[in-house]
Amino acid sequence: MMRGQEHGFILDRRLNAESEPLIWLGLCELRVMNDRRWPWLVLVPHRTGVEELFELTPLDLTMLTFEINLVGQALKEQTGCTKVNVAALGNVVRQLHVHIVARSEGDPNWPGPVWGHGLREPYRREDLHQFVECIRQRL
Secondary structure (H helix, E strand, O other): OOOOHHHOOOOOHHHHHHEEEEEEOOOEEEEEEOOOOOOEEEEEEOOOOOOOHHHOOHHHHHHHHHHHHHHHHHHHHHHOOOEEEEEOOOOOOOOOOEEEEEEOOOOOOOOOOOOOOOOOOOOOHHHHHHHHHHHHHHO
């Protein structure tokens, strides 16, 4: 049973297939996208049926902002990237989730978006585990 199912929360199957769990924070599960082209994290609020930011309670929205800042800072410190992109699009996966992506000049498709660019390049397992552990230590 995935965490949260006992309360009706189920992680979208596409998020589950394309990312790996990293850590649970206060509101969100932090996941890492399994695409080595970009250091790419995803925050998924543990709230059933929420698709839009404005559907969160004021307290949840405050907590999400705190977690975005915490994760964004850790990602920037770990990667030394030029820019941290933060986005909650939801056009393909409706479940509310927030992408936090480290971008640097010269990375694939810089300065364009990461979405829909080329084919996903999964991490080697040991590289994924090393990246996950480095982020955990910074949190």
